[in-house]
Amino acid sequence: MNLLENLNPEQQRAVMTTEGPLLILAGAGSGKTRVLVHRVANLMANGVEPYHIMAITFTNKAAGEMRERINNLIGTGAEQIWVATFHSSCVRILRRYGDRIGYGTNFSIYDTDDTKTVMKEVLKKLNIDTKKFKERYFLNAISSAKNEMITAEEYALSCGSDLAKSRIAGVYREYQARMRANNAMDFDDLLVECVNLLKQDPEVLNFYQTKFQYIMVDEYQDTNTVQFELVRLLAGGRQNLCVVGDDDQSIYKFRGANIYNILNFEKHFPDATVIKLEQNYRSTKAILDAANGVIHNNEGRKEKALWTQNEQGERVKFKQFDSAYEEAQFIAMDINSKVRKGTYDYKDCAVLYRTNAQSRLLEEKFIVENIPYKIVGGVNFYSRKEVKDILAYLKTVDNAQDDLAVRRIINVPKRGIGQTSIDRVSDYAAALNMPFFDALMQLQMDPALKKLEKKVEPFVLFIQLMRSQLPDLGVAGLIREIIDQTGYEAELEAEGTDEAAARIENIEEFYSKAVSYEEEHEDATLGGFLEEVALIADIDSLDDSEDYVVLMTLHAAKGLEFPNVYMAGMEDGLFPSYMSITADDSVAEIEEERRLCYVGITRAMKQLTMTSAKARMVRGETQYGAVSRFVKEIPSDLLDGEVYEQKQRFFPDFLDDAPTQKINPIFTQKKPMAAAKNFGTKIEKKALDYGEGDRVKHPKFGEGEVISVIDGGRDYEVTVEFDNVGRKKMFASFAKMTKI
């Protein structure tokens, strides 16, 4: 096999340059993954052992894709190549050597929700009013500090007489202490602590420097300072570091990405080779030129001349609508007509938008029009309440020091242990400086807590039992045991609502994820599963073998491509966002938004449609936005559609409602529908055709005898002793029972 076949001269050079620092400036759609994969193959052809090669990406999806393509090209030996995200690489290193910097190797990983809970506790302890200062404010400040590798101590020293900074320093310190006590790390800690480990322990550093002789980093423009430091350390020995990126696609500044990592690569590594990949294989000329026209308005970028041999193609379509409702309607209809004509499959189409909130309206229309779709992002599957509850059980079994997890589930399902009791035990544990769970095991030591013991004991015994049975049960078995023994699912079943049914579905999906995890990993462990779950993003679950339209934010779309793309909500104030327009450094912020627009445009292969709405509901208020400045930046000969200069219209308060209703009749329809539903519930109350002592039939639980009927005001609460599933309490209007 000739490795260089089907590669252009620059791509070939990138593949052949194996030694020393290498910067590949890869424009959108220029085949960078291809280059990386071939480069790996070339290294191995040159006799480099696969376990000496490392490839780092940002998302699991990107890692998975690269893994697959490497496997296809190379076959045997490829599985020994370390292909992983930044975060999972760090976890792997820390699980092995984390004890050297004072963490248990079974540390928990806290997601954004978890850190918020911790922060809440911290602020409560420090008597900081969360009305004045929000958790997010501190979490953002701490995250920024961590991204710059500033420790709590260093932060405190740098404050001087700055009161606001000192306050943050105090919070930072306490937050970190709690995380340590819980044996937990947040996303930033994973990177920071990994760098700390490598810096403090020459033995470990040497081990990994020897192991990773050839390192490749994808999406380098989005690395932050810690990630740079990590890469610098790992590549420190041989300096065989190859980074791939595009400064025009840097869109994560808000997350600490430092664009100077890529702009100054040649300064950091003076003998670096620089290769530019400028031929685009993805898009039509029209789309590419539109993208170039937009990005051209940014200053301070590495000038590139992205070109393509592809056909000219159709112009970029632009359509403006009166309301977001009509915009969504158009997109749905347009997709349907294209699918009907056979131009595209559903999976060829993607709708991109600036904010997650925009997905709702689109979703409603897609349901009406019967279009299969998948929304990426928004509420993460793993942050759903029911999934987090089960996860907390797993974490408790895995890491007894994880107080957050234990406290979450000690009263789920209800065990009669309320907030007051939890607080008391927390104080007791804090006083003795021990984990919450340990305190639960010795309540009899404190006379004030002794009476709690009876309620707590079954829970403690259950966790201990699960812990001892874990080797036999496996991860999936453990989950099943937890669902059954705690009666979590049974409780939801008894509720009988649609919402409860959806929750059960989520739990079952979670269970099947555990099953497939165990199928995929021979050495499956509970810790391994928790780790995978903690680091997974929604985008990772995209499956191109199924036929559905994908809806997602512009951020989530990076790295993907679709034949037919829609960019919705092209309005000033939405995109570019109101925040960026009014920011202090508005020029820089709008440049970042423009890069985001560039990313969006370059996702399209054949056809791109931009849409905007004159009026849009945001937070229950109608907003009137002008057409996005980015649309106007597209050269007019490439644009199919008029861009009207719309006057900003302002209505006095008392008129505010009127135009909304005219423009968008759905709101007047919706309300009566909701009212009718409530009305129906009330009527059902009177229609109870069974009473105490009667035999009844339930669709799920089978037959049983009515024990009692209590009038709960709005509804009857019925208790039934079922023949097969025992005694259940439920509401008459939901449990569709009939007398027999």
Place this chain on the structure above:
DNA sequence: GGTTTGAAACTTTTT
């Protein structure tokens, strides 16, 4: 100790 109700915040983007 648990449940219900009403207010308040939320919406920029995420590993």
Place this chain on the structure above:
DNA sequence: GTTTCAAACC
């Protein structure tokens, strides 16, 4: 318009 959180009530 929706979700989350605390106070008031049971």
